[in-house]
Amino acid sequence: MTAIDGQPPPGAREITTGQANRVWHTGGPAPYILKHYTDPGRAANEAAALTLLAHHQAPAPRLLAADPTTTPAWTAQQAIQAEPVPASELPRLLARPLAAIHRIPGPHAGRLAGARHHPTWPAYLHDRLGAYTAAAPRLAQAAARLHQAVDTALLETVEPRLLHHDLQPGHLIQQPDGTHLLLDWELAAYGDPLSDLARLAVRLHLPDPLLALAHQPSSPHTERRIKLYWHIHRLADTAYSTGPRQHA
Incomplete structure (x- = not known):
């Protein structure tokens, strides 16, 4: 799997639904959801929440990578088929x-x-x-x-x-x-x-x-x-x- 760097890779499909953030679905053998945030605080908060939820094995997607300090701030999360x-x-x-x-x-x-x-x-x-x-x-x-x-x-x-x-x-x-x-x-x-x-x-x-x-x-x-x-x-x-x- 290519390292996740926060940029939509070739072939990524944008699934933004009208909110301030932009979201892509990345296919391939290890699909994931890439999310860009207009507010870096929200990126930091979601990354912290997903990390905590994974520690407690709570019902949420897995966080794969994140960087709230870049522009735009981003997270990459497990793609869920549901x-x-x-x-x-x-x-x-x-x-x-x-x-x-x-x-x-x-x-x-x-x-x-x-x-x-x-x-x-x-x-x-x-x-x-x-x-x-x-x-x-x-x-x-x-x-x-x-x-x-x-x-x-x-x-x-x-x-x-x-x-x-x-x-x-x-x-x-x-x-x-x-x-x-x-x-x-x-x-x-x-x-x-x-x-x-x-x-x-x-x-x-x-x-x-x-x-x-x-x-x-x-x-x-x-x-x-x-x-x-x-x-x-x-x-x-x-x-x-x-x-x-x-x-x-």
Whole structure:
């Protein structure tokens, strides 16, 4: 196999789907996915996430090579032959892979690499709310209410766990043997696993975030938290109206 250098080799087929990144499928006896990033921080974060996931034998593609320091930053990942899971099946079929991912502890809150680390989960949420307000000052009043909600939600004891943090249709695939893998880890972060489910509820346009808890343990405290995160994710999408992937 020719060494991977971050450049699309002859015959590579571009499969970019309209996001800011460019993606190619490289064929041959050892096919792989080459991804170029406009934000090198996201390249560093995805490489760190895939390395961690491989260490824990979690359901994700293997990282073959990466260089977040070049222009453009890039990763090369295992090419997977599989089919996306229908959106209607996502909440049910995500339960097992998420359980494996959410068992992985983190040393801080926030992204794994390429961005500021936070000592606690509430500190990360306050930072994100501040970023959304800076991007859309008209949302300052709504953000202030969420700042207050974060302070009263008893989140100080949340132990950060690995989050995919971009759950949406197309990111869970089923392999021929029936097992499932999660793709696209550039927004991975450490935090409260309920934030993953809240973001899924937003991506699926669920009218109530509690619907995302149908296949998860629930309690009044978890229900309050997922509702809070649901409001935060919706505020983020409003602040960054150019698309849902801009804010994590």
